[in-house]
Amino acid sequence: MRRVVTLYRSSVGKKILMAVTGFMWLGFLLGHMVGNLKAFQGAPMFDEYAHHLRVLGEPILPRTGFLWAFRAVMSTAFVAHLLLAWQTSRQSRAARQSGYRKREDLNFTFASRWMRWGGVFILIFVVFHVLHMTTGQLHPDFVEGGAYHNLVTGLGSPVVAALYALAMLVVALHLHHGVWSMFQTLGANHPKYATLRRPLSTIVAIAIFLGFVSIPVAVLAGVVS
Amino acid sequence: MNLTLHVWRQDGPDRAGRFETYHAKDISEHASFLELLDLVNEDLTRSGGEPIAFEHDCREGICGSCGMMINGVPHGPRSMVATCQLHMRSFRDGDDIWIEPWRATAFPVIRDLVVDRSALDRLIQAGGFISVRTGSAPDANAIPIPKDDADQAMDGAQCIGCGACVAACPNASAMLFMSAKVGHLGLLPQGQPERYTRVLDMVARHDAEGFGTCTNHGACQEACPKGISVDFIARLNRDVLAGSWKAATVEAS
Numbered sequence: 001m002r003r004v005v006t007l008y009r010s011s012v013g014k015k016i017l018m019a020v021t022g023f024m025w026l027g028f029l030l031g032h033m034v035g036n037l038k039a040f041q042g043a044p045m046f047d048e049y050a051h052h053l054r055v056l057g058e059p060i061l062p063r064t065g066f067l068w069a070f071r072a073v074m075s076t077a078f079v080a081h082l083l084l085a086w087q088t089s090r091q092s093r094a095a096r097q098s099g100y101r102k103r104e105d106l107n108f109t110f111a112s113r114w115m116r117w118g119g120v121f122i123l124i125f126v127v128f129h130v131l132h133m134t135t136g137q138l139h140p141d142f143v144e145g146g147a148y149h150n151l152v153t154g155l156g157s158p159v160v161a162a163l164y165a166l167a168m169l170v171v172a173l174h175l176h177h178g179v180w181s182m183f184q185t186l187g188a189n190h191p192k193y194a195t196l197r198r199p200l201s202t203i204v205a206i207a208i209f210l211g212f213v214s215i216p217v218a219v220l221a222g223v224v225s
Numbered sequence: 226m227n228l229t230l231h232v233w234r235q236d237g238p239d240r241a242g243r244f245e246t247y248h249a250k251d252i253s254e255h256a257s258f259l260e261l262l263d264l265v266n267e268d269l270t271r272s273g274g275e276p277i278a279f280e281h282d283c284r285e286g287i288c289g290s291c292g293m294m295i296n297g298v299p300h301g302p303r304s305m306v307a308t309c310q311l312h313m314r315s316f317r318d319g320d321d322i323w324i325e326p327w328r329a330t331a332f333p334v335i336r337d338l339v340v341d342r343s344a345l346d347r348l349i350q351a352g353g354f355i356s357v358r359t360g361s362a363p364d365a366n367a368i369p370i371p372k373d374d375a376d377q378a379m380d381g382a383q384c385i386g387c388g389a390c391v392a393a394c395p396n397a398s399a400m401l402f403m404s405a406k407v408g409h410l411g412l413l414p415q416g417q418p419e420r421y422t423r424v425l426d427m428v429a430r431h432d433a434e435g436f437g438t439c440t441n442h443g444a445c446q447e448a449c450p451k452g453i454s455v456d457f458i459a460r461l462n463r464d465v466l467a468g469s470w471k472a473a474t475v476e477a478s
């Protein structure tokens with residue numbers, strides 16, 4: 001804990017904590033994506049998987065105990081990432097109060113400029129997503145425990161499906177810069193592997209995008225129904 | 226060649242600034258950018274105006290004093306040169322050229338294009354040194370240093386402290402400057418004793434001076450007249466990580 005506080009005190013340390021929390025979410029997203037792809041194996045497999053998440057760790061842990069512990073860790077990481085993003089953004093905004101009349105974009109990538117607004121969009125999407133697929137308040141026909149049913153009916157509307165696709169595009173963009181930035185922030189630039197960092201972040205971004213988007217596309221196309 | 230210049234004019238640190246337009250006529254394409262400003266200033270002086278204040282010294286890309294934003298790029302359109310090494314052949318007849326000072330809270334404008342870069346000096350004072358006994362010079366090669374390390378340290382040592390990295394950075398962060406020094410000293414045996422206190426002290430100073438937080442955009446590397454790589458930033462981050470670990474361990478014990 002003391003180490004975390006030491007890091008938190010400096011701008012570079014804050015970025016290191018952002019890289020760690022971002023990495024945790026990247027790990028989650030990859031797992032979540034693989035889980036979602038079980039929808040292609042049909043309702044029984046998918047519902048079994050969703051049920052399994054709830055009873056994971058039983059009987060050593062109480063029912064949904066593991067799930068709640070996991071949610072607590074991931075939410076903490078999310079909030080921390082967001083607060084650090086907000087703090088570092090404020091530091092940077094204060095660091096240049098009057099801008100340039102003329103300015104060329106010298107950044108390595110287009111994606112890096114969208115981290116902050118993209119992040120805000122991701123936040124909104126995550127809140128919507130939980131109310132839609134997890135708790136059901138924003139779902140037209142939510143059935144408790146009917147994960148597959150909720151998925152198919154929830155993504156049946158082209159507008160909602162498009163929103164999911166857009167959100168995944170933003171996440172992919174965030175990760176296109178984020179994964180590269182994470183290596184850089186954690187100081188992982190071994191000369192032997194440093195040139196692989198950019199292609200890897202592109203591959204991760206594309207994989208996340210395609211993996212997630214395949215679901216709403218499949219629902220709309222009637223492949224998953 | 227004939228050019229239209231839009232130059233930031235500001236009479237003093239607390240005065241409001243404005244862009245003024247000047248028409249530079251019959252400029253040789255072999256003139257350097259600073260010579261262009263000299264010519265404009267001669268005209269201005271002759272007509273009773275105030276010459277444009279800009280910083281310059283060596284005029285050969287070594288001292289780092291001549292930085293200015295030219296058409297939205299630090300040191301102008303050519304890469305790997307300082308403003309004093311930029312020649313008018315890099316422009317076209319009839320061009321409009323916008324000239325602005327570095328913009329950063331840590332670099333207050335003193336006058337026109339001159340900014341106060343002493344925040345960078347204070348960063349160096351915070352940790353950009355090594356403690357050695359003075360006296361007669363040590364024997365050459367008394368301390369063997371691997372060639373790769375020596376080369377990399379030299380790459381970092383090329384920094385001329387011009388501030389282009391800060392000027393280009395969307396966050397007005399001085400990470401490239403700081404990391405060049407941290408890398409230069411941290412790669413050499415002489416820099417090891419203070420390696421981790423150096424990096425933590427410099428980062429603390431960096432934040433206190435009002436620079437922004439690096440988000441790895443990479444604009445600094447593109448703007449650097451010495452081509453210093455963001456690899457140095459990764460190295461600095463690694464030392465902050467290791468240094469914070471050690472510092473916390475020391476505090477705890």
Ligand code: HEM
Binds near residue numbers: 019
């Ligand atoms: C509320 C939502 C979010 C906000 C406001 C946000 C904002 C930011 C900002 C401002 C940065 C720094 C930009 C940079 O360093 O270049 C960043 C970095 C990063 N983000 Fe996010 N983000 C959010 C959600 C996420 C999610 C869900 C993930 C995981 C998939 C993620 C992964 C990353 C990674 C890996 C980095 C790189 C950290 C680094 O530079 O070392 N972020 N985020």
Ligand code: FES
Binds near residue numbers: 281284285286288309
């Ligand atoms: S005047 Fe010295 S670097 Fe340009």
